[in-house]
Amino acid sequence: MDLKTLTYLIVGATFVLYIGIALWSKARSTGEFYIAGKGIHPVVNGMATAADWMSAASFISMAGLIAFLGYGGSVYLLGWTGGYVLLAMLLAPYLRKFGKFTVPEFIGERYYSQTARLVAVICLIFISFTYVAGQMRGVGIVFSRFLEVDIITGLLVGMGIVFVYAVLGGMKGITYTQVAQYVVLIFAYTVPAVFIALQVTGNPIPQLAFGSMVQGETVYLLDKLDGIVTELGFSAYTAGAKSTIDVFMITLALMVGTAGLPHVIVRFFTVPKVRDARASAGWALLFIALLYTTAPAVAALARMNLTETIQAGPVGEATANLAYAERPNWFRTWEKTGLLTFEDKNGDGRIQYYNDTNAEFSATAEANYGWKGNELKVDRDIMVLANPEIAGLPNWVIALVAAGGIAAALSTAAGLLLVISASISHDLVKGMLARDISERHELMVGRIAAAAILVAGYLGYNPPGFVAQVVAFAFGLAAASLFPVILMGIFSKTMNRDGAIAGMLVGLVFTMSYIIYFKGVFIEPLAENLPENWLFGISPEGIGSIGMVLNFIVAWIVSRMTTPPPEHIQHLVEDIRIPKGASGATH
Amino acid sequence: MNNQKHDAAGYWRANLRLLITCLVIWFSVSYLFGILLVDTLNQIQIGGFKLGFWFAQQGSIYVFVVLIFFYAWRMNRYDREFDVHED
Numbered sequence: 192m193d194l195k196t197l198t199y200l201i202v203g204a205t206f207v208l209y210i211g212i213a214l215w216s217k218a219r220s221t222g223e224f225y226i227a228g229k230g231i232h233p234v235v236n237g238m239a240t241a242a243d244w245m246s247a248a249s250f251i252s253m254a255g256l257i258a259f260l261g262y263g264g265s266v267y268l269l270g271w272t273g274g275y276v277l278l279a280m281l282l283a284p285y286l287r288k289f290g291k292f293t294v295p296e297f298i299g300e301r302y303y304s305q306t307a308r309l310v311a312v313i314c315l316i317f318i319s320f321t322y323v324a325g326q327m328r329g330v331g332i333v334f335s336r337f338l339e340v341d342i343i344t345g346l347l348v349g350m351g352i353v354f355v356y357a358v359l360g361g362m363k364g365i366t367y368t369q370v371a372q373y374v375v376l377i378f379a380y381t382v383p384a385v386f387i388a389l390q391v392t393g394n395p396i397p398q399l400a401f402g403s404m405v406q407g408e409t410v411y412l413l414d415k416l417d418g419i420v421t422e423l424g425f426s427a428y429t430a431g432a433k434s435t436i437d438v439f440m441i442t443l444a445l446m447v448g449t450a451g452l453p454h455v456i457v458r459f460f461t462v463p464k465v466r467d468a469r470a471s472a473g474w475a476l477l478f479i480a481l482l483y484t485t486a487p488a489v490a491a492l493a494r495m496n497l498t499e500t501i502q503a504g505p506v507g508e509a510t511a512n513l514a515y516a517e518r519p520n521w522f523r524t525w526e527k528t529g530l531l532t533f534e535d536k537n538g539d540g541r542i543q544y545y546n547d548t549n550a551e552f553s554a555t556a557e558a559n560y561g562w563k564g565n566e567l568k569v570d571r572d573i574m575v576l577a578n579p580e581i582a583g584l585p586n587w588v589i590a591l592v593a594a595g596g597i598a599a600a601l602s603t604a605a606g607l608l609l610v611i612s613a614s615i616s617h618d619l620v621k622g623m624l625a626r627d628i629s630e631r632h633e634l635m636v637g638r639i640a641a642a643a644i645l646v647a648g649y650l651g652y653n654p655p656g657f658v659a660q661v662v663a664f665a666f667g668l669a670a671a672s673l674f675p676v677i678l679m680g681i682f683s684k685t686m687n688r689d690g691a692i693a694g695m696l697v698g699l700v701f702t703m704s705y706i707i708y709f710k711g712v713f714i715e716p717l718a719e720n721l722p723e724n725w726l727f728g729i730s731p732e733g734i735g736s737i738g739m740v741l742n743f744i745v746a747w748i749v750s751r752m753t754t755p756p757p758e759h760i761q762h763l764v765e766d767i768r769i770p771k772g773a774s775g776a777t778h
Numbered sequence: 779m780n781n782q783k784h785d786a787a788g789y790w791r792a793n794l795r796l797l798i799t800c801l802v803i804w805f806s807v808s809y810l811f812g813i814l815l816v817d818t819l820n821q822i823q824i825g826g827f828k829l830g831f832w833f834a835q836q837g838s839i840y841v842f843v844v845l846i847f848f849y850a851w852r853m854n855r856y857d858r859e860f861d862v863h864e865d
Binding site for chain 2: 438
C-alpha cells in the first residue's frame, strides 16, 4: 500500500475514534461540560493533561529546536516540565478544594471583585487564542505534507473535528478523547526514536542511547557530535550560545507560565478529591516526561544524522561533501515542501552546510576550501517529521507520525477551546451579564461560544504577521499576570483586591510593552532585538520572569496601603488550605 | 472548634516546611545544576554524558516526577495526622 493511502487510513481511523468517544461521553450538565462532573480518575486525568499540554510545538518543533540549539534547547525541556512541580505544590490542590468551574471565577471570588475577574478573563482569552492559532497552523502543516491537501482543507477538517467533540462532549468528552490522543502521539513519537537510537548506537532506549557510543566506533555520540559541529564553525552541541542570565530567565518564565496556563490549571478541577489533584499532577508529568526525555535524544541523533549525511568525510576535502545529484529520497520529498532548500553558492554541485555567521571559520573556509557561504537551509520543524524517512523506516511508521502530530495539535486545541468557551459562558455571561440565566441556557451559550474555533482557524490560516512571535506572549503573560495572583490568593490571607488588580495590571502591561518594544506586535519594533539592547541582557522570551517579580512587589506594596480583605475572605483562604470538606463528584 | 483551628495551623506549617524542602530540590537540580553550575559540572563525565548537560536535558525531569509523587504521598499522610482529610 502506498504511503498516502496508508496515511489516510490511519489518520481517518483516529478521527473516527475521537468522534466515537465524544458521542459516547456526551455532557448533560454545566458541571459535566466545564469540569467533567469532577469524576475523572487521577491517572486518566494525568494522561489527558499530558495530551492537553503537549501541543504541536512539543511534538513537531521541540526536538528540531533542540537539535539546532544543543544545550540552549534545555530551556524548553526544563521550562515545560518544571512548571508541573509548581502546579502540584502551589496551585492545583487548593484550586480543586475551592471547587468551582474556571480560573477567573477563583480570582473574582478570592478578591471579591468583578474587575479582577474581568482582567483575568482578558488575560485568559488572549493567552488561549495565541495558543490555539498555533495548533491550527500545526494541523495545516501536517495535512499539507502527508495528506497532500491544501492548508485550508486541512484547517477545515481539523476545526470540524475539534468543534464536534468539544461541543458535544464538553470537558467530559475531551478528557476521554485526549486519553486516546495521548496514546496515539506517544506511540508515534517513541517508535521512530527507538529505531533511530538502535541504528546509530545499538541501544534501543533513546534516553540512554544519546549517552552511548556510536555503533562500531569507540567514541561517545555527544563527544563526536561536539567535534563535528565545532569543525563546521557551530558552537559545541553540549555548550550552547545563550548567556547564563538569559537561559535562567527564559526557563523561569516558561516554568511559571506553564503553571499559570488556564487550560492546564482547569484540568485539575476535574478530579474527585484534593489528594487526586496532587497525584494527578505527578501522573501528568510522568506521561509528559516520556516524550520530554525522548526529545533531546531525538534531537542529538537527528543533528548527527543530518550533519553526517551532508558532511560525509573530513571538513575541507572536496569529495567529503554530499553531491546534490546523489541526495537521498527524503531530501527530495522535503525539498518539495520548501522546508528544506539548497542553493549552490560556489557552483561545485556539492552541498556545504556550515555556520557562515562565524566570521573566523567562514574566512578560513572561503580561503582554503573555496566555500562561498552555507548552502543548506533546514526548517527546524521537519526534524521530527522527516526522522522516520531519514532512518528508512516502513511507511506505516511515517503514517503514524502524521497521526501523532495531528493528535497533539487537536488535543491542545480542544482544551484551549473549552477554557475560552467556559470563560465566555460562565464568567462573562453567567457571572456578569445575565446572572439569572438557567443552567440549560448557560450550557447552550457555552456550546455556541465554542464557535470561537472559527476565529482560531482564521488566525491559523492567515497569521497576522505576529502569531509566530506571540508564543512568548502566552507564557510571559501567564507568568506575569495569572500565576502571582492565584499564588497570593492561596498563600496570603492579607492580599486584597486593590493589590491583586494593581499587580496583575503592572505585570501585564510591563511584559506586553517589553515584548512589543522588541518584537513589534501591531507596530514596528522600536529597537532591534539584540542582547545589547535588552534590559539586564534578558530577551523578550524571558521577560515574563521580571513581570512576575514586579507583580508580586506592586501587589504587596499596594495591599499594605489599602484596606485589608473582609473577614469572610480570610475564612475562605483558611478553608481552601485544608482538604476536609471538599465537595465530591457531582454525579 | 479551637482544637480544630490549632490543627489547621499546624497542618499548614507542616505543609510549608515540606513545600520549601521540595522547592529547594526543584531549584537545585534545574537552575543550580543545569544552568548556574553547568560549566563546573560538565567537567565530570558519566558515560557519554557531561553531568551538567545531563541535568539540564534529562536528570531534572526525572527528579521533578519523583518530587511530585513524594510530595503527594507525604501530604496524604499529613492530611490524616492532622485530621483534615476528606471523607
